[in-house]
Amino acid sequence: xxxxxxxxxxxxxxxxxxxxxxxxxxxxxxxxxxxxxxxxxxxxxxxxxxxxxxxxxxxxxxxxxxxxxxxxxxxxxxxxxxxxxxxxxxxxxxxxxxxxxxxxxxxxxxxxxxxxxxxxxxxxxxxxxxxxxxxxxxxxxxxxxxxxxxxxxxxxxxxxxxxxxxxxxxxxxxxxxxxxxxxxxxxxxxxxxxxxxxxxxxxxxxxxxxxxxxxxxxxxxxxxxxxxxxxxxxxxxxxxxxxxxxxxxxxxxxxxxxxxxxxxxxxxxxxxxxxxxxxxxxxxxxxxxxxxxxxxxxxxxxxxxxxxxxxxxxxxxxxxxxxxxxxxxxxxxxxxxxxxxxxxxxxxxxxxxxxxxxxxxxxxxxxxxxxxxxxxxxx
Numbered sequence: 487x488x489x490x491x492x493x494x495x496x497x498x499x500x501x502x503x504x505x506x507x508x509x510x511x512x513x514x515x516x517x518x519x520x521x522x523x524x525x526x527x528x529x530x531x532x533x534x535x536x537x538x539x540x541x542x543x544x545x546x547x548x549x550x551x552x553x554x555x556x557x558x559x560x561x562x563x564x565x566x567x568x569x570x571x572x573x574x575x576x577x578x579x580x581x582x583x584x585x586x587x588x589x590x591x592x593x594x595x596x597x598x599x600x601x602x603x604x605x606x607x608x609x610x611x612x613x614x615x616x617x618x619x620x621x622x623x624x625x626x627x628x629x630x631x632x633x634x635x636x637x638x639x640x641x642x643x644x645x646x647x648x649x650x651x652x653x654x655x656x657x658x659x660x661x662x663x664x665x666x667x668x669x670x671x672x673x674x675x676x677x678x679x680x681x682x683x684x685x686x687x688x689x690x691x692x693x694x695x696x697x698x699x700x701x702x703x704x705x706x707x708x709x710x711x712x713x714x715x716x717x718x719x720x721x722x723x724x725x726x727x728x729x730x731x732x733x734x735x736x737x738x739x740x741x742x743x744x745x746x747x748x749x750x751x752x753x754x755x756x757x758x759x760x761x762x763x764x765x766x767x768x769x770x771x772x773x774x775x776x777x778x779x780x781x782x783x784x785x786x787x788x789x790x791x792x793x794x795x796x797x798x799x800x801x802x803x804x805x806x807x808x809x810x811x812x813x814x815x816x817x818x819x820x821x822x823x824x825x826x827x828x829x830x831x832x833x834x835x836x837x838x839x840x841x842x843x844x845x846x847x848x849x850x851x852x853x854x855x856x857x858x859x860x861x862x863x864x865x
Contacts, residue, residue: 490549498550502541506712509537517693535679538695538728542603581720595656595682596674598639598646598696598729602629605724606737611708613745614777617755617802617810619710625739626704629697629725635689637696637730646683647654651675656682671692697726706738711805713750716740742802748777753811759786776800783815791819 492500494508516530517523539545545555565622609622631637640646647771648654652675662671688694704723712718717739724734748755755777761770773780776797783795794814801811825833837843 490539493532493534493536493612494540497539500540505537505540509541513537516578527693534693534695542816560576595652595654595678596680597731598681598683599637599731600727601732602697602725602727602734604737605733606739608739608741609706609708610741610743611712612743613748613750615708616712616740616742616750617710617777619712620708621804622706622708624704624706625735626702627699628702630695630700630702631726631730632689632692632698634691635696637726639685639689639692639694639696639729641687641689644687646685649675649678649682651677652682654682656680696729696731700853704736708740709805710803711753712742713805714740714742716805747775747815750802752802753804754814755811756814756816757820759783760820761789762820763822766790766817766819774815785817789817789819791817793817 491500494500494505494512496504498509500508512533513530516526516533522802539555543554549555552662553662569740604772605626605628607624607626609624611620611622614620636641638645652658656675656678657672657680658675661668661671675682675801678684685694689696692698706718706720707774708718714767717737720736720738722733723736726733751855757772757774759772761772766789768784769785769789771782771784774783775781781797781800784796785793785795794816797813797815799810803810822829
């Protein structure tokens with residue numbers, strides 16, 4: 487059996503993206519619709535099988551470790567697990583092989599129907615969508631059930647036939663030398679690849695895989711309260727399984743874009759407003775644009791820089807528990823600059839009326855302690 491990496495022309499450390507590109511390139515070249523020769527059809531089957539194994543993380547790990555995508559130990563000509571005589575497995579593999587061969591039954595034929603791979607996709611949403619929830623349209627390149635054969639892998643009106651080599655058992659026996667002597671070992675039937683049946687008339691649309699790659703559109707409902715890192719699990723919306731097997735699952739990873747106006751802290755939001763010095767001193771009412779629309783904010787007279795006005799219930803929806811956090815409005819007080827002569831006189835008059843004096847550019851109020859310090863200096 488040829489090496490799957492060699493079949494796709496890849497190194498053993500190839501990434502999933504490199505595996506996908508190599509498969510698409512070779513599949514287009516050897517597809518029966520493009521190249522009707524029998525040799526191309528066989529090569530297409532090998533390419534498809536190699537891609538099926540290497541694109542599945544678990545099968546690839548098993549294949550890299552044992553040479554078998556199902557995790558079984560190989561029967562190569564080396565020592566492998568430390569047994570002389572050409573047996574490459576462990577003690578458990580050896581006894582399993584021995585008992586299977588003696589019983590004459592073994593593991594039996596494998597099913598062509600297998601569960602499809604899980605799919606993962608990322609989606610970026612606005613802060614508003616995270617606060618209130620939304621619907622997003624996703625377009626996915628994925629494996630879907632073949633509509634021509636409905637997952638049966640056969641041309642319509644035909645079906646699989648019992649393998650004449652293994653008589654439908656899916657396995658054949660051969661002699662293997664081991665530490666226990668020569669035993670009868672079982673291995674997957676090379677004629678039917680362990681399925682117990684062959685496909686004399688494979689579906690022309692999917693080349694006997696029972697599935698094809700296609701673009702699918704999906705409406706994703708994003709619940710209110712999600713945050714960056716939230717994972718949405720959609721059961722049965724992943725890739726269709728080969729041979730009519732069930733679909734895998736779809737996992738959607740959410741990323742919330744930063745907002746220019748509002749910052750998020752858990753279920754709370756915060757924003758900053760700047761008010762003139764006179765408005766902060768006298769008190770004022772402002773109209774603030776929130777995610778819920780316009781909202782009035784009243785500042786009491788004498789509002790200081792750094793004051794935080796809390797607007798309850800205008801924050802982020804609490805995921806799975808209901809209710810919402812708060813909107814925290816941070817107040818900055820703007821000190822006037824580029825004063826005219828008249829404006830300076832007015833401020834100086836205000837400082838005089840309040841008993842303040844300007845010392846090195848800082849306003850000081852002549853309170854009791856200030857007067858004591860001044861008197862001490864004059865002693």
